[in-house]
Amino acid sequence: MNKNINLAILASGSGSNAENIAKYFETHPHIQVKEILSNKANAFVHERAKQLDIPSFTFSKNEFQDTSFIKRLEDIDYIILAGFLWLIPKYLVKAFPNRIINIHPALLPNFGGKGMYGENVHKAVIESGIKESGITIHLVNEEYDKGEVLHQAKCEIIGDDTAESLVKKIHVLEFEHFPRVIEEYIQSRN
Ligand code: GRF
Numbered sequence: 001m002n003k004n005i006n007l008a009i010l011a012s013g014s015g016s017n018a019e020n021i022a023k024y025f026e027t028h029p030h031i032q033v034k035e036i037l038s039n040k041a042n043a044f045v046h047e048r049a050k051q052l053d054i055p056s057f058t059f060s061k062n063e064f065q066d067t068s069f070i071k072r073l074e075d076i077d078y079i080i081l082a083g084f085l086w087l088i089p090k091y092l093v094k095a096f097p098n099r100i101i102n103i104h105p106a107l108l109p110n111f112g113g114k115g116m117y118g119e120n121v122h123k124a125v126i127e128s129g130i131k132e133s134g135i136t137i138h139l140v141n142e143e144y145d146k147g148e149v150l151h152q153a154k155c156e157i158i159g160d161d162t163a164e165s166l167v168k169k170i171h172v173l174e175f176e177h178f179p180r181v182i183e184e185y186i187q188s189r190n
Contacts, residue, residue, distance in 0.1 A: 015045025017082035024179035100140035112145030122163035
């Protein structure tokens with residue numbers, strides 16, 4: 001791989017995955033996190049970006065829906081969605097074909113789709129009584145949680161697990177797998 005690859009991370013919340021990804025690529029010879037973008041001005045991910053010395057920006061719904069948003073991504077090769085809650089507009093999916101990667105905190109195709117984000121996912125999983133959950137890292141197309149799956153990893157759900165304890169188990173899996181899967185996917189295409 002001889003070209004430098006720039007990543008933009010989109011995150012709506014705390015940004016622990018964004019931070020983990022940024023740290024993973026800090027010393028990478030070819031791949032780096034160029035910017036972190038959020039739809040929320042007060043998201044903690046901006047604090048993390050500051051600590052990491054990575055520029056971060058906030059955008060509104062209108063800005064995101066407008067094709068001129070692409071100008072902010074001029075130097076970007078791949079978009080990483082790390083806890084980003086909005087549907088990606090069609091123009092952006094077309095501009096980044098197979099170059100947008102999302103992480104979903106459950107084993108798709110179950111517990112995915114509109115409304116299935118954050119706590120909602122873990123509550124639904126616990127209420128269903130199933131004995132395992134996990135993460136799905138997948139490409140993004142025009143429908144929520146429907147793009148090609150790149151990787152899944154599982155964890156066990158035991159009797160006294162709650163949505164809160166499941167969040168912790170899921171984060172462990174996300175930290176372990178997400179950066180590596182991003183790296184392997186990009187390297188396989190470049
Ligand atoms: C993660 O569990 C991610 O899979 C989900 O939202 C959570 C974001 O956590 N979509 P964080 O902001 O990275 O801490």
